[in-house]
Amino acid sequence: MIEYQLQVQQAIDTLKSDLPTLFEQDISYDIYTKDVYFQDPVNKFKGKTNYRIIFWTLRFHAQLFFTEIYFDLHEVAQTSSDTILAKWTVRGTLRVPWKTQIFFNGYSTYKLNTEGLIYEHIDTWDRKPVEVLKQFIGKGGESN
Template sequence: MQVQQTVDILKADLPTLFEKDISYHIYTKDVFFQDPVNKFKGKINYRIIFWTLRFHGQLFFTEIYFDLHDVSQTTPDTIVATWTVRGTLRVPWKARIFFNGYSTYKLDPEGLIYQHIDTWDRDPGEILQQFLGKGEDVTPG
């Protein structure tokens, strides 16, 4: 698979990951995933994490967005995506969540993604603290 095709698929999939499923044919069956709160291996688990994101996004938020800023090939076997997650929690005080991050995807010789590592700009506990505050205090204005 051509790297540019994988980049294009990520560009199409990521902005709507809270709304609809992503394309799984660009990942190996034993894809490894890690973010600050999860770590697992296998495409079935990878599918579950994206289902969980959609489910919790719809259940706990009145609105939630995955703003994709860039997806680019940084080395022959690496793609990096930069993004922001933002949303409004389904609570009376309309708490907001906002954090930036980047995803590093490693490619095997066939061009399939075998590793996906997410890095966030703050600790998970700090993100959870946003749920307790007023929405207008979270995002830069």
């Protein structure tokens, strides 16, 4: 039990370290199982290779589409013996002449196996994906 709790604490510490810079640098994959399952409002897949690809894609698109983008981590806590919850906000400025701002809140639910490794990561957003995409249009298309 002590070893399990140490592994859970390592996962929490790693998430606290990795998440704020996920748009700038790669995360550590040591706290995840080989067959980790990921789901957010637009993606669903299984496997550490695919998990690595989603984070690479996030960094690539962040550099391509944004002049600045931030992943503000508000809290990471163990909410039950096999669950870690991370609350966050994504905000940024799109690379368009009218400098549209994007902003949405969410939380990540991480489920832990008996060794304290993350086998499931489910992201929940405070709005539908289409509402997030509408922010990309911004004020540029409107006449004032």
